[in-house]
Amino acid sequence: MNTLLQYGFTDRIGALFSFHFPSGVQPARIVRADRGRVLVATPDGIxxxxxxxxxxxxxxxGLVGDGRIAGHLPRSSLLQxxxxxxxxxxxxxxxxxIDLLGVVVPLDRPLSTNRLERTLVAAWDSGAVxxxxxxxxxxxxxxxxxxxxTVDxxxxxxxxxxxxxxxxxLEHLRGRIGAGQTLALLGPSGAGKSSLINALVDxxxxxxxxxxxxxxxxxxTTTARELVPLGDGGVLMDTPGLRGFALWDAEDGLSQVFxxxxxxxxRCRFRDCAHESEPGCAVQSAIASGDLEERRWLSYxxxxxxxxxxxxxxxVAEQRRYGRSFHRVAQEAARAKDYRNRFREG
Ligand SMILES: Nc1nc2c(ncn2[C@@H]2O[C@H](COP(=O)(O)OP(=O)(O)OP(=O)(O)O)[C@@H](O)[C@H]2O)c(=O)[nH]1
Ligand SMILES: [Mg+2]
Ligand SMILES: [Zn+2]
Structure with a gap:
């Protein structure tokens, strides 16, 4: 039995491999990554x-014969x-x-709407559904x-x-994960992510x-992100409980959710409206009329x-880098000039 089929390998992935790697490179998938060490699923096992x-x-x-990693395929989605x-x-x-990103909300406590919105922004931004x-x-x-x-x-x-x-x-959720698809669960510690995965794989x-x-x-309890085969070609990913989630370049995700x-x-009167106390601000009037919840505006x-x-x-970091390289070029130019001048004098 080809182990990799349990970890989401499909014809499409196979075709991508032939396109990106020379023949002889073996396909594999990272099951778990821990500072410099990885657990890898290959056709012959882990x-x-x-x-x-x-x-x-x-x-x-891609794996080369001696277990060397030749590189990775372009990612269809990336959570960061x-x-x-x-x-x-x-x-x-x-x-x-990841194909599907499950934002986990436990029903044993009140809903944290801001957390739900933030996780949804990151989820949309990853490229997964x-x-x-x-x-x-x-x-x-x-x-x-x-x-x-939550539905609201x-x-x-x-x-x-x-x-x-x-x-x-459980049946319904299993049915949502197609063969070769990966569902990651993301949510606070204690929300029941690992328990749900155990129940799904029995x-x-x-x-x-x-x-x-x-x-x-x-x-x-969970300390690393890890793939768990569902058994029918679908794959689950358990993740450690989120403490906070600082967004990275997530403008697209923000637009999806808001x-x-x-x-x-x-619709604001002024193009450069700061949406605070400007006359004709559509945001403030939507809040005043109750069309936009103030909490939602503050969360956005x-x-x-x-x-x-x-x-x-x-x-700023970019300018510093540019500044440093400019400084170096200028120094080299000055040195070269100095050298030419001495050469001329001599
Ligand atoms: N009653 C009930 N308890 C549940 C259910 N799912 C999980 N729990 C309990 O919730 C607690 C936390 O579950 P975990 O699965 O460890 O939660 P987790 O989201 O994986 O937590 P971290 O690994 O810390 O991020 C455990 O005591 C579970 O037994 C459920 O469906 N019903
Ligand atoms: Mg867990
Ligand atoms: Zn405005």
Missing amino acids: LHLDSPDSLVTGDWI RKRAYDPLSEAQALAAN PLVVLTKADLSSRFDGVVAE RARGVEVLTTSAEVGDG DARQGTGEVRATDGRGRH GDVEELFA RKMDRELASLHRRQN
Whole structure:
């Protein structure tokens, strides 16, 4: 049995391989990546290999005979965020080649709308198709209305309700994952991502952890992104619970989730309206009339400012790099001139 077929290998991937790699390079997929070490699925089974840090879970890679990695295929989708606490503003790639991104919302606590919106922005921006996966449906009576509220907030993104405990919605979710497709689950710690994966594959292979009794938060049980075969050609990806999610170049995702807000801008009286207290501001009048929820506007503005500040820092870094290389060129030119002058004098 070809192991790679369990990890999402399809004719399309096969064709991409023949196109990108010389014959003799073997196809493989990164199952899990841990600082310089990767777990790799090959046609003949699973291998541990050393790898460059640039590879992420889900990458399709080419293997040469001695286990050397020849490179990776262009990614059909890439989930990334801004590296936390990084003044240089670098992107951190998290996972590649995801078809469906399940934004996990647990029903055992009140809905965090801002978190849902932010995760949806990142999900759309990855290039995967987002869906919202509600978990712990068996506990949903504790917080009335979260299901309806989530459907409302998800604005057209498909919402599926599941329970790993009693099995609700599992068949439906399995049915959404086509052969060769990868569904990644993304959400806070303790939301039930690993439990749902175990229930879907009917095997307790992913570790799970109780939420803390005091505040209902998870314990960050899962520590690495990892592919789990569904058994019928579909693939699941478990991920560690999200703490925060700093956006990276996510303007497209922002427009997907907040298209209604951005449409208002064209109706403001002034082209350069800051949407604060300008006369004729369509945003402020939509808030006043109740057409636009103020919370939603503030959530949009926070992410928009975050991206603007990211771009300012990217520009400064770019100018510094340019400045350094300009300085070097100027120094070399001065040295060459100095040399020519001495040559002339001598
Ligand atoms: N009642 C009920 N409890 C669930 C369900 N799914 C998960 N749980 C419980 O929720 C807790 C957290 O589940 P995990 O699957 O570890 O959560 P996780 O999202 O993987 O958490 P991290 O790995 O920390 O990100 C565990 O105690 C599970 O037993 C469910 O459908 N119903
Ligand atoms: Mg987990
Ligand atoms: Zn305005």
